[in-house]
Amino acid sequence: MMISYKEFGFLRLAAFLPEAELAELDDWEFEDEVWVGEALGFSEWLRLKSDPDVLRSLAIDFAEFPADAARFVLQELELPIQPGMSLVELDQILGPRVAKQQYLSDRISCDYLTPEPKRYRISCTVLNDGGLTYLVVMAPPIADPHELRESDALQRPH
Secondary structure (H helix, E strand, O other): OOOOHHHHHHOOHHHHOOOOOOEEEEEEEEOOEEEEEEEEOOEEEEEEOOOOOOEEEEEEEOOOOOHHHHHHHHHHHOOOOOOOOOHHHHHHHHOOEEEEEOOOOOEEEEEEEOOOOOOOEEEEEEEOOOEEEEEEEEOOOOOOOOOOOHHHHHHOOO
């Protein structure tokens, strides 16, 4: 499951949405790091400012991201999930959760770690009525499983 870190690092949002007006991000703060990147609404593709050539985090807001482009991104990631999936379906595909957060009564966010050797942190926000609506995929070192402690993850808002 999942593409290599090198392949992930080369991905760019503009390649999937060539006609879209993307916002360029600079000095973007997220996960206690400073980033650069591209965004379309709440869909953000981020590279560490200290390593600006390598994608480390991508987020897709399925509510506003074009459906065809979302399918293509998931295929490129070799991530066998799709918008609208239930929490049960995600658990079956992604395995045990390493964290969960529920700040609003109509949704839950759960974090997973993909199996070795290509370990990514995947965060899924799932609506009670509507399924998977938001996805974040993070590559190491940001997604380092040794640094991801459940107590920390439970305190991080999405």
